[in-house]
Amino acid sequence: MQRLCVIVPAYNEEANIEGVITSLKQVNPAWKVVVVNDGSSDKTAEVAATTGHAVVLSLPCNLGIGGGVQTGFKYANRNDFDIAIQFDGDGQHIASEIPKLIAPILEGTADVVIGSRFLSKSKEGFQSSLARRFGIHLLGAISHCLVHQRITDSTSGFRAYNRRAIALLSQIYPVDYPEPEAIILLGKNGFRMVEIPVVMQERQGGHSSISGFKSCHYMIKVIVAMFIGSLRPPLPPKAF
Amino acid sequence: MSEFLQIIQDNRVQIFSILGSVGLFLFIVHLIQRRKLKEEHSILWLTVFAFFIIISVFRPLLDVLAKLAGIYYAPAALLLFLILGILIILIHYSIIISKLSEQNKNLIQEVALLKEKIQPGKNEDK
Numbered sequence: 289m290q291r292l293c294v295i296v297p298a299y300n301e302e303a304n305i306e307g308v309i310t311s312l313k314q315v316n317p318a319w320k321v322v323v324v325n326d327g328s329s330d331k332t333a334e335v336a337a338t339t340g341h342a343v344v345l346s347l348p349c350n351l352g353i354g355g356g357v358q359t360g361f362k363y364a365n366r367n368d369f370d371i372a373i374q375f376d377g378d379g380q381h382i383a384s385e386i387p388k389l390i391a392p393i394l395e396g397t398a399d400v401v402i403g404s405r406f407l408s409k410s411k412e413g414f415q416s417s418l419a420r421r422f423g424i425h426l427l428g429a430i431s432h433c434l435v436h437q438r439i440t441d442s443t444s445g446f447r448a449y450n451r452r453a454i455a456l457l458s459q460i461y462p463v464d465y466p467e468p469e470a471i472i473l474l475g476k477n478g479f480r481m482v483e484i485p486v487v488m489q490e491r492q493g494g495h496s497s498i499s500g501f502k503s504c505h506y507m508i509k510v511i512v513a514m515f516i517g518s519l520r521p522p523l524p525p526k527a528f
Numbered sequence: 529m530s531e532f533l534q535i536i537q538d539n540r541v542q543i544f545s546i547l548g549s550v551g552l553f554l555f556i557v558h559l560i561q562r563r564k565l566k567e568e569h570s571i572l573w574l575t576v577f578a579f580f581i582i583i584s585v586f587r588p589l590l591d592v593l594a595k596l597a598g599i600y601y602a603p604a605a606l607l608l609f610l611i612l613g614i615l616i617i618l619i620h621y622s623i624i625i626s627k628l629s630e631q632n633k634n635l636i637q638e639v640a641l642l643k644e645k646i647q648p649g650k651n652e653d654k
Contacts, residue, residue, distance in 0.1 A: 345640040
């Protein structure tokens with residue numbers, strides 16, 4: 289029996305977090321739900337704790353999504369989980385898609401599985417705005433050039449990782465907007481990444497972390513980080 | 529006596545620059561002594577000020593260095609060396625800040641993991 293934990297990064301998500309935890313437990317009560325409360329100023333931690341179905345890791349300061357998710361990887365690594373799922377706390381990911389996401393890891397055909405909005409022909413669910421889709425495709429093209437693995441949804445935060453990937457990412461993980469950078473890190477170190485078509489919902493409440501001027505800054509920062517990341521030599525195999 | 533005053537009058541620039549760089553050098557030493565500045569972070573400052581003490585004592589040295597670098601106007605070379613020294617110190621501080629923020633991140637994560645550990649199962653389904 290594979291032990292699975294679901295890492296739910298949450299920053300000021302008191303409106304959504306309870307629904308997210310309940311939906312995860314409904315699909316499989318055996319999954320360990322780990323909510324990483326990233327220094328929220330609202331009642332995210334209390335709401336998550338009172339459900340009684342989640343381990344709550346409360347960061348004393350706000351670290352940003354990457355630092356939060358990495359706390360989850362450290363938890364998964366220290367507590368010997370076989371699979372870690374990264375699952376957003378804002379309600380945009382759908383819990384019943386997790387079995388599909390972990391299938392390639394269980395079969396041993398992939399180390400990392402990414403849920404992609406853009407793989408299914410029908411284009412159902414939330415597809416994001418035109419500008420964002422352009423940005424995502426650009427990042428996808430860059431990561432394809434740099435690590436030769438085709439990723440259509442490089443900013444997707446709906447991912448599954450096996451033990452080796454957990455061990456690596458608990459040591460090294462980008463802090464600010466980590467998803468596209470993590471693809472370079474994993475690709476450079478020879479991890480097999482696979483994408484699975486998933487449906488995402490528009491967020492239920494609260495605010496997105498990226499908008500307006502920030503998105504321009506984000507694109508520049510991420511692209512620079514991806515190129516420099518691809519210049520780094522692979523880590524020695526004993527590192528993970 | 530008036531001869532001595534004349535020498536001072538003619539070498540005002542040199543006197544000011546020696547006083548300035550020696551003063552700053554001693555100020556850094558003073559800060560280290562009072563443990564307000566860590567030795568490892570002060571080596572660069574001491575090096576930069578020592579360099580300025582040397583070129584203010586041996587004034588022709590600046591002309592030699594300027595000529596070596598192909599700079600016709602020696603004071604421009606002085607500014608160049610000053611800016612280079614400051615740039616190196618700034619980069620040094622960027623490295624230190626990056627290291628500190630990485631350590632800080634690890635500490636924050638560790639606090640969260642340990643907090644959960646000392647209250648085992650408090651938030652968990654039993």
